[in-house]
Amino acid sequence: MHRAGRGFTVIELLVVLAALALLLSLATPQYMRHLDTARDVALKENLRQMRDAIDKFHADQSRYPAVLQELVDRRYLRRVPEDPVTNRVDSWVLVPPPAGSGVYDVRSGAPGPSRDGSAYATW
Template structure:
């Protein structure tokens, strides 16, 4: 062999670096997915509050509940029907007004369990 010194990483050094990276990923990944779920819950709460506020405004102005959610959009109480971030669509569970015709309340159609240990459809 020549007198030149060989440079590079040994297999042991590479394994140590890869194990440190794997350890960091195993710590970070569950927290990342937990934050995504937490963000979806915040958006769901906000979207429910927005729709419920629009229903209340409609009732206050019109003296009756809207026949469907599209009525809120047509009369410009909402620009668009918000999306349910859990179900990834704009379909909501409609709750009819007691002894009246129209949409009294909305809930999520999801049967998943939230971080509060209750179903999203109960919010």
């Protein structure tokens, strides 16, 4: 005996796939915006932590650290954080103090602008 009505027709499958494609085309840009925003927030927090560690190091040692790794060696940081935009630890741009040597400030080495239009290098 032949059973009618089992399975899906090609038209039904195409309708379901079209609906899924429509949902994905609406959700994907929003998801990407959230990822970019999360990277920006993580970058600001990493910069804040490193600048705080540099300030504490300067207050304790009366000098600026020679390199970021010195903050880790002296336990001001657990590790040098990764730049979430470049996904690298060695892309930080070290800013020397006006007079002398060492690390006075740190900036992101990421090229281009952030979501708010400002350049990452100015943060």
